[in-house]
Amino acid sequence: MNRIGNVDYHVHYFIDKCAQEEMTLSNIEKTAFQLGLKEICVLKHYCDHLPNGKDEFITWYRIKPNEFDYFVNDITTYQSKYDIRILSGVETELLDDKGTINIPKDKVDLIDFIALSCHWLLNMEVLPMDLFYYPNASFYENEGERKEAQEAINHWIAKVKKTDxxxxxxxxxxxxxxxxxxxxxxxxxxxxxxxxxxxDLYHIPVDELSKTDLIDVMTPLFEICAEKKVLWELLSTPVKRPFILQAAKEHGVKFCASSDSHMIANGWGNLVDHYQSEAYIDSLELPKGIIK
Structure with missing residues (x-):
């Protein structure tokens, strides 16, 4: 069975605050079947640590162990009704320049795979993370909080300017x-x-580098993705620098489509929009891959 172009590895589970209650395994699978998908991965957010050391950071939350246990039990005992391959996964963050990820190994052993994200800027020795506000002050509705956030952002930008x-x-x-x-x-x-x-989000002046220099500095990531068969996920949103994707393609990177679905059909990030992402990948003539 050829699954390429018929997979979605980023479907959120209802128990997370970011997802709607309709994102149950049965509803997800039914919609996936209607879309012609052959393989999906249902993801649970897993944040063992947050940058501010608290249980909540902007729109992310520390994991509640009982919720993770519930997810693992639900997905491992679920009986498919449509003969779709359903993988269990976590979406978790890259935390620092040592390559630390936001989930302990004993929990990784309980799921099929990891979808690695970078929701906030990782902590690096060359640029320690200390911006504990969303990097755009307009994110905040309260005027006092907007002012406080802008002051923190200005401090951060000044620090960035001092770093190569x-x-x-x-x-x-x-x-x-x-x-x-x-x-x-x-x-x-x-x-x-x-x-x-x-x-870009954290005000790093990326475009100070030429296209050639950006490709050179990104090449180790292309190479490891190609070697380890790690897929580069794309949404339908056009990227800022498509030449980077073409360079990744030349190094053997494969891509996969997702709408990063938090709901079935309504609003941003819904499962029924999956094929808009497929179409975007096709428009760039990028090769697709599957998890093996």
Missing amino acids: TATIIKSYVNAYVKAIEGNNKIKTLSHMYDGLFPL
Whole structure:
């Protein structure tokens, strides 16, 4: 059975606060069948640590062990009604330049694979993470909080300007390489865009580097993804620097489509929009892959 182009490895589970209650295994599978998908992965967020050391950071939350246990039991005992291959996974974060990920190994052993994300900027020796606000102050509705956030963002930007941009990007890339080398269950890189989105978000002046220099500094990530068969996930949102994706393709990287679905059909990130992401990958003539 040819599954390429008929897979979605980023479907959120209802128990997470980011997902709607309708995202149960039975509803997910029924929709996947209607879409013609042959293989899906249902993901549970797993955050063992947050940058501010608290139980909540912006829109992310520390894992509740009982919720993870519930997810594992539900998905491992679920009986497919449509003969779709359903994998269990976690979406978890890259934390630092040592390649540390946000889930302990004993929990990794309970699921099929890891979708590795970079929801906030990782902590790097060359640029320690201390911006404990969302990097855009307009995110906050309260005027006082917006002002406080903007002050923190201004402090962060001043620190960024004192740090060599190429060194930051190299550290960021090497962190991904170390994580992939150290965790054989990392199978996809979630919502990767052109690979530099988290740096853009955190005001790193990425485009100070030429296209050639950016490709050179990103090449170790391309190589490890190709070697370990880690898929580069794309949404339907156009990326800022498509030339990076073409360079990844030349190094043997394979891609996979997802709508990063938190709901079945309504609003942003819904499962029924899956094939918009497939179409975007096709428009760039990028090769697709599957988890093996």
